Amino acid sequence: MAKPTDTRTRILAVARELFVRQGVRETSLREIADSLGITKPALYYHFASREDLVRNIVEPLMEGMERFVAQREPPDGAESEPHDPRELLGDFFDLAWEQREVLLMVVRELPALAPLELAERMFTWRRRLIRLLLGPDPTVAARIGASVALGGMSDCVVEYADLPLEDVKGPAVEAAAAALGLPRP
Template sequence: MSSDTKARIQAVARELFVEQGVRNTSLRQISDRLGITKPALYYHFASRDDLVRSIVQPMIDDHDRFVTTRAPGDPRELLEDYFELIWRHRQVLVMVIRELATLGQLELAEHMFEWRRRLVVLLLGPDLTREQHIRATVALGGIADCAVEYADLPIEEVKPTAVQAAADALGL
């Protein structure tokens, strides 16, 4: 029951954070929407920062796992799998992008740059020209941007075009 309440709190908080930003969302708003007391919310999360961290951490863990367990292979397949990873966490990305201070608080920017460096090597190998680096930045950034910009559309509508555009940017 406790983990169910925790998951409900995270879901409502994520929704409110996406709608109105982290700073503009109070723990009172979250507890009111859930119909629980603020002390009940504090039982599960000591602060708003703890709650934000708990929402963002699964995305960090999934990205870390993705870049550390993948072996170089078919670049198109990697782009498709990366798109699906980003798509799964699109609400969190919207939340983070909407409030860039979250990047600093969670040291997320450093994670994101490291993920991108590893993905570039997986896609194109370790010895790249500056042009290849730039193309990879456009490809991977474009995939992430599509997941955020078109988050409300069905994945079937977004993924094929986003992956093809990324493949084109890479010259595949």
């Protein structure tokens, strides 16, 4: 007999796959249960609702993004050491790539995921990431360039998710660096 955590992990994997392929609204809990060979009540044993299941799929992405920024920010009141922008962009790309299926689901299903308040959380960590890239007092033009850079890299992760990482990362990071006005290496 499988451990509850094994069943829970399998439910999350199958639900993520179906949500990415078919959409959150188009995938029923019955379909998820049937794909796993379990009953719908067994699914409810592990997840109280569809929203709970979706939240458990999306939350690792959000927590990972928030942790990524927090680990690079200086402690309260401390001066920030400048980050190498290309390294920071490359690390951000790697994180987004690792979570590309969930990111694709979020982009496609943002209206259905509104109760999770993802958009505000994403904009908050993105503003913090922009401060890491540009410092505390960037111009409006620099902030716009950074928004284009980070948004463009996220779009590349979603748009080219079926290509090999090595074909996407370099051009995406260099395009982001160009949007930031960084000189070519």
